[in-house]
Amino acid sequence: MHITESDLFYNLDLNVMSDIADICLEEQYPSGKILFKEGEDAKNLYILEEGITDLLIDEDTFIYSITERSDIFGWSSLIESGKYTATAVCKTDVKVLKIPTRSLHRIFDKNPEFGNVVFRRLAGIFNRRLTKTYRKFLSALKK
Secondary structure, X not given: OOHHHOOOOXXXXXXXXXXXXXXXXXXXXXXXXXXXXOOOEOOEEEEEEEOOEEEEEOOOEEEEEEOOXXXXXXXXXXXXXXXXXXXXXXXXXXXXXXXXXXXXXHHHHHOHHHHHHHHHHHHHHHHHHHHHHXXXXXXXXXX
C-alpha cells in the first residue's frame, strides 16, 4: 500500500509525499498484539493495510474496529494531548504503515500548507467516525 491511498495523505505535493513515505515503517503484528495502550505517550500514527484492529477504552470496553484498508488510527499522536485515548489491539493478524509523528511534524513544519490540509482532513475523518459511533450508540439504546 502507498500512503497516497489514505484519506489523510492523498493528492499532496509529490515532494511532501516522498518525504512522508521515507519515514513510514511497514510492520506486521499477530492477532492479540497490543499496538498501544490508552494513556501512553502517543508517538506513532498507523495506517491499516490488512487485518482488523479494535480500539478499546478502560482496557476492555470496545469502541471501534479499524477494518478498512487505508483507515488511520493512533491520531492522538497528531494532537497536543500527546496521549493515546484508547488501546489498539490486533483482532486478526495485521499489517500497518507506522508513521513516527515527531518526524511527520517536522515535515509539516517545513511545509505548513500541507500540514494544514492534513489536519483539516483529520477533522473530517474524526467527524465521520464520531457520527458512525453515535449512530451505533443510539441504535443500541433503541433496542
